[in-house]
Amino acid sequence: MSAPRTLLAIDKVSKNFGRVTAVDGISLDIGENEFFALLGPSGCGKTTLLRMLAGFETPDDGRILLDGRDIAKTPPNRRPVNLMFQSYALFPHMSVRANVSYGLEMERLPANEIRSRVDAILATTELVAFADRKPDQLSGGQKQRVALARALVKRPRLLLLDEPLGALDKKLRGAMQLELKRLQHEVGITFVIVTHDQEESLVMADRMAVLRDGKLLQCDTPHAVYERPADRFVADFIGVMNFVPGKAAADGVLAANGARISGAVPAILSPGAAAVASVRPERIRLFPPPETANRVAGIVEALAYHGLDLQLHVRTALSQKPFLVRVTADAADRRPVASGDAVELGWDAADVRIFAN
Amino acid sequence: MRSFVPSRSSLLMAPALAWLTALMVVPCALVLALAFFRRGIYGGIEYSFTLENFGLVLDPLYASIFLNSARIAGAATLIAVVIGYAAAYAIAAAPRRWQPVFLFFSVLPFWSNYLIRTYAWIVLLNREGLITQLLRWFGYTGEPPSMLYTEGAVIAGLVYNYLPFVILACYAPLSRLNPELAEASRDLGASAMTTFRRVILPLTVPGIAAGAVFVFVLSIGNFVTPALLGGGRFQMIGNLVYDQFLTANDWPFGAALAMALIAIMLLVLTAQALAADRAAGRVAEAKGGADD
Numbered sequence: 001m002s003a004p005r006t007l008l009a010i011d012k013v014s015k016n017f018g019r020v021t022a023v024d025g026i027s028l029d030i031g032e033n034e035f036f037a038l039l040g041p042s043g044c045g046k047t048t049l050l051r052m053l054a055g056f057e058t059p060d061d062g063r064i065l066l067d068g069r070d071i072a073k074t075p076p077n078r079r080p081v082n083l084m085f086q087s088y089a090l091f092p093h094m095s096v097r098a099n100v101s102y103g104l105e106m107e108r109l110p111a112n113e114i115r116s117r118v119d120a121i122l123a124t125t126e127l128v129a130f131a132d133r134k135p136d137q138l139s140g141g142q143k144q145r146v147a148l149a150r151a152l153v154k155r156p157r158l159l160l161l162d163e164p165l166g167a168l169d170k171k172l173r174g175a176m177q178l179e180l181k182r183l184q185h186e187v188g189i190t191f192v193i194v195t196h197d198q199e200e201s202l203v204m205a206d207r208m209a210v211l212r213d214g215k216l217l218q219c220d221t222p223h224a225v226y227e228r229p230a231d232r233f234v235a236d237f238i239g240v241m242n243f244v245p246g247k248a249a250a251d252g253v254l255a256a257n258g259a260r261i262s263g264a265v266p267a268i269l270s271p272g273a274a275a276v277a278s279v280r281p282e283r284i285r286l287f288p289p290p291e292t293a294n295r296v297a298g299i300v301e302a303l304a305y306h307g308l309d310l311q312l313h314v315r316t317a318l319s320q321k322p323f324l325v326r327v328t329a330d331a332a333d334r335r336p337v338a339s340g341d342a343v344e345l346g347w348d349a350a351d352v353r354i355f356a357n
Numbered sequence: 358m359r360s361f362v363p364s365r366s367s368l369l370m371a372p373a374l375a376w377l378t379a380l381m382v383v384p385c386a387l388v389l390a391l392a393f394f395r396r397g398i399y400g401g402i403e404y405s406f407t408l409e410n411f412g413l414v415l416d417p418l419y420a421s422i423f424l425n426s427a428r429i430a431g432a433a434t435l436i437a438v439v440i441g442y443a444a445a446y447a448i449a450a451a452p453r454r455w456q457p458v459f460l461f462f463s464v465l466p467f468w469s470n471y472l473i474r475t476y477a478w479i480v481l482l483n484r485e486g487l488i489t490q491l492l493r494w495f496g497y498t499g500e501p502p503s504m505l506y507t508e509g510a511v512i513a514g515l516v517y518n519y520l521p522f523v524i525l526a527c528y529a530p531l532s533r534l535n536p537e538l539a540e541a542s543r544d545l546g547a548s549a550m551t552t553f554r555r556v557i558l559p560l561t562v563p564g565i566a567a568g569a570v571f572v573f574v575l576s577i578g579n580f581v582t583p584a585l586l587g588g589g590r591f592q593m594i595g596n597l598v599y600d601q602f603l604t605a606n607d608w609p610f611g612a613a614l615a616m617a618l619i620a621i622m623l624l625v626l627t628a629q630a631l632a633a634d635r636a637a638g639r640v641a642e643a644k645g646g647a648d649d
Contacts, residue, residue: 056540076543089541093559102555106546154545 004031007190008053008158013062013072014214015048022048024214025062030158030192030207035184037201038194040211041237046194049211050160053192054083066157077106082151086162088143090135096146097122097131103154121153124186141172148180152187161193165200177203198238202226210234232355235278242284244277244318245357253277253354257317262293263352276357279347281311281326287335288346295346298323300339305329312337314345385619391612400606410613419597423617426593429508429583430576433515437572438565440516441523445564448524449531460528464521471518475585478514479505482586506588514582519572526568530561563636570629574622594618 008030015023023045030036038046051057053064055076064072071079082103091099097118104114122128125145135143144164151159164180165173181204184191195201201208202222209219210230218230229235236243246255248269252262253276261277269275279294288295298316310332313322323345337343392410395403413419448459466474481487482505489501504510534557542552580595587593592600594614601611 054544056543076540077546077548083541083544085537085541087535087537089535089537091538091541091556102542102547103545106551150545 004033006030007032007034007067008192009063009065009068010049010053011063011065013049013052013059013064015045015052015057015059015061021214023052023059026211026214026216027062028209028216028219030190033188033190035181035191035204035206036193037205037208038192038211039198039201039208039237040196042196043213044211045214046196046211047162048214050083050162050192050194053158054081054160055079080157081160082154082156082158083160083162084147084151084164086164086166088135088147088167090143090146090150092135095132095134096127096138099135099146100150100153103150107154117153121149124183125149125152140168141176144168144176148183152183152189155187156189158190158192161191163195164193165195165197173200180204202238210237212237229353229355232276232278232357235353235355240281240324241278242281242319242323243321246275246277247271248273248275248354252349252352255318259296259318261318261352262349263354264349265354266356269354269356274357276355278353278355279351281324282309283351284323284325284327284345284347286312286325286327286331286337287344292346293349294352295344296323297342297344300337300341300343302339303337312343314343316345388612388615391609392616394609396607396609402608407609410610411617413610414613414617419614422592422597423594423621426577426595427621429511429593430515430573430579433512433519433576434569434572436512437516437520437523438527438569441520441568442527442561442565444520445524445527445531448528449534456532460525463524466517467521471581472585474518475514475582478510478517478586482510482513505586508587510586511583511593514586515572515576515579518582519575522571522575523568526571527561527564530564531557534560563633566629566632570625574625578618578622 006029008028010026010028010030012025012027013023014021014025026045026049038049040046048057052059052072055071055074055078059072062072063070066079066081071081076083091102094102100118100121101114104117109117119128122131125148127142127145127149130138130142130146135146138146144167148164161180165176168176177200180191180193193201193204205222207219207221208225210217210225210233212233218225218234220228225234226238229238229241232243235241244253244255244261246253246261248254248265248271249260250271251265252260253265254260255277263277265275285292296316296318298314300312301315301322302313304311307329309326309328312325312327314325315322325345391402393406393408395405395407395409397403414423444463448456448463451459479486483489484501484503484505486505488504492502538556538560539552542556543549547555577593578595579593580599583593583596584599587596595618598611598614598618601607601614605611
């Protein structure tokens, strides 16, 4: 994918509430037609950043450029940006059609244009049959689609979505993740989604930004963030990670028990500094070939069958927490293991990420 | 009724029902009966059936007093709703922990006696009262304005006395309103004014209606405020009823007037109940429809 034209440039934006710094000098560029995720634990500043993009908060510092124009102080009703609220915020006294028409009425468009655009978006979001219902006559999934239709019908330059799937049950959420992505592709509008669910951003986003304590930790494609996390926090927050704490050495980490985990050591870590080696569960093999760089013996404590793969908890001398290992069902069939079995784990030096600890 | 066995809830209601029957229903029935008798020549009651008293109620002289009362009550209601809604809006927008404090202060006048509160207005509006003194202090030298014993004084007194009801009635729906609804309206391109008119106001109308009915019903039958602040110069129905019972000694006509007043109040209350019922019916319908 070639780099898209920049639509939104967030330039060193900060926001304080009293003595609390909610957003601390964040800079981000978001491209035309991108599906961008702001990800982080609660209190990381992602919602404040989103509210500044919508116009409900004004940054204390920095600029927000939309198509090159600074909109940081533009009121919400005067920017080509729409927000889909976490609570959906549907007007309870209006029908679905009236809710969706509302934004176009504010633009004082001719009635026939409003009607045709509303009809079109109701068809896209499969809401035609519910057009005359009131919000409290709708299911959660239907409400979510009305909220989406109400924002999309305005054809904003930028659509902001605050935890759009948070109120849905798990099964519906999975379906809506793909649905949202399909819809974004169809309407060709830039989506910025706020979520605390790392899986959601991995599945949906073209690029994602990981925030913590108001600071930007990493901004990249889901694949890059997963495979090359910027620091220990990101490594832990995105997906599942096994950590081996120790001290930095020339070509790896020396664990507390004296074992050495081979891997590339980042230049900022001087030998002897507190470090942590990490490896993803799916990168670990059971009974590895003898030439494997990192090998450790362990005892299987528990195992869980997940259909396609098998997850094992393996107690080793390397860390306090047991290792989590994911092997394919095929591999498990070839050499079955049971709880209590002694096993050997192995992984390549290339699969090890080493961070300051 | 599902059964004739007294349920627990009807037992719990029994004391209240007994109280209402003894002290509301029976006296009202007696007053109603009174309205169908004649006035005795030397006062007192002549026990012969007549509809004359009700005919007299419709006499232009008395009908105009009804209209006058409705006009004064209507003005008081309008002013109380505008001021009360604004106050309730401000309280609901204040930080959560301050809201109970502001509500407490807005109902604080209720802790004092109605009569004393009304006398306080005399002190304010008197020809040489606080307002006149304040004007003098600012350099006013002309005739003291005549404020007491005017219709304006009566309306001011009614608004003052019933304002807390309106604040409480409007605060309830305003404080329950999801603030994201107003944000969503702004986000969709509406100005603050349009947001108020199309989202906030329609969703808080039930509170306004409840508060307004309360002020109107209590005002139209009020007797103390027009007597003290109106100085008896123009009468409201309450004063007229008082006069008939205690001055003119015409109990049957007083009873007929009282019944007419009660009928007006019931009409207003029924209209409000029907409107509220229709709104509730829509919600119930909505809940039923969501099942499929």
